[in-house]
Amino acid sequence: MIGEGGFGRVYKGQLEVVQVVAVKQLDRNGFQGNREFLVEVLMLSLLHHSNLVNLIGYCADGDQRILVYEYLANGSLEDHLLDLPEGKAPLDWNTRMKIAAGAAKGLEYLHETADPPVIYRDFKASNILLDAEFNPKLSDFGLAKLGPTGDKTHVSTRVMGTYGYCAPEYALTGQLTSKSDVYSFGVVFLEIITGRRVIDNSRPTEEQNLVTWASPLLKDRKKFDLLADPLLEGKYHQKGLHQALAVAAMCLQEEDSTRPLMSDVVTALEYLATNKGPGEGGVLEENEEREDDHDEADR
Structure with missing residues (x-):
């Protein structure tokens, strides 16, 4: 785990293509609800710039809400x-x-x-x-x-x-x-x-x-x-x-x-x-x- 907040937890992971990623698992009872999750996915799917984080994928299966981003080594x-x-x-x-x-x-x-x-x-x-x-x-x-x-x-x-x-x-x-x-x-x-x-x-x-x-x-x-x-x-x-x-x-x-x-x-x-x-x-x-x-x- 590399981070935690009102939204849930962030983990460091690795994809099969040997890409290191950050995986944000939203807390089902947290402050960041379904609407914010959808806004995040839509915005980062449409917006592309070298100074915006890259969204690699997401999961919205059942009550799971997971976002997968590029991993940024130096944190915030x-x-x-x-x-x-x-x-x-x-x-x-x-x-x-x-x-x-x-x-x-x-x-x-x-x-x-x-x-x-x-x-x-x-x-x-x-x-x-x-x-x-x-x-x-x-x-x-x-x-x-x-x-x-x-x-x-x-x-x-x-x-x-x-x-x-x-x-x-x-x-x-x-x-x-x-x-x-x-x-x-x-x-x-x-x-x-x-x-x-x-x-x-x-x-x-x-x-x-x-x-x-x-x-x-x-x-x-x-x-x-x-x-x-x-x-x-x-x-x-x-x-x-x-x-x-x-x-x-x-x-x-x-x-x-x-x-x-x-x-x-x-x-x-x-x-x-x-x-x-x-x-x-x-x-x-x-x-x-x-x-x-x-x-x-x-x-």
């Missing part, structure tokens, strides 16, 4: 980012940006290429799976919804998803748009940068909600370093951190119409993912320090 982003066990190496800056860019491409495909468009609705670290090279793939499509078409601006639906990741307008009204996913992406991107959980009741009261804690810091460039995961040990370029936080802040705008399209997010993150951070020691380049000094002087 949550496994490598949050509450790391002692001795496990943290993700470096470049790998974090690579994962964020790939996950953004998955959402971009759902929103802007799939026809009709799809709203993922449950974007979170535990649903981003990683292959042996840390390429990300979105999984768990049971809550996904077809997006609005024609003159419609949103889809009205019962509020589902995970607390802390839901966009405020969706949580309040049940009106779902692709910009709801953009907000959720901003939350996860903030987790990637900070190494903090979206909700962490073990922290002081004012720090328990990641977005609430980070919001004032995102408005003050002098405090940006407070938002970087301490496990990075300063091994990142200041400009890279500033640009990443700017993307997160745009995605987390309260007003959904002011959030960017995922294609714009992808453009920004591809740049961050291909511009390598510092090597050992994490020392800033001299010209970068000078440019930052000029920026401060201009203010």
Whole structure:
């Protein structure tokens, strides 16, 4: 067994063709019911992208509900980012940006290429799976919804998803748009940068909600370093951190119409993912320090 949750259990298996797979056996009494099972099968049968998990097969015999996926050797982003066990190496800056860019491409495909468009609705670290090279793939499509078409601006639906990741307008009204996913992406991107959980009741009261804690810091460039995961040990370029936080802040705008399209997010993150951070020691380049000094002087 390689995982367990409200949906049931996940096992590692092997097909006769010598392909390693992940087998999800849904709990007959669990939270993920027959409808979510059918949505998952339909969505992953119709959607194909390198940043979406590949559904190999399924079983719906009697009351058995089984899904067979490609096996992704590095588990979920949550496994490598949050509450790391002692001795496990943290993700470096470049790998974090690579994962964020790939996950953004998955959402971009759902929103802007799939026809009709799809709203993922449950974007979170535990649903981003990683292959042996840390390429990300979105999984768990049971809550996904077809997006609005024609003159419609949103889809009205019962509020589902995970607390802390839901966009405020969706949580309040049940009106779902692709910009709801953009907000959720901003939350996860903030987790990637900070190494903090979206909700962490073990922290002081004012720090328990990641977005609430980070919001004032995102408005003050002098405090940006407070938002970087301490496990990075300063091994990142200041400009890279500033640009990443700017993307997160745009995605987390309260007003959904002011959030960017995922294609714009992808453009920004591809740049961050291909511009390598510092090597050992994490020392800033001299010209970068000078440019930052000029920026401060201009203010």
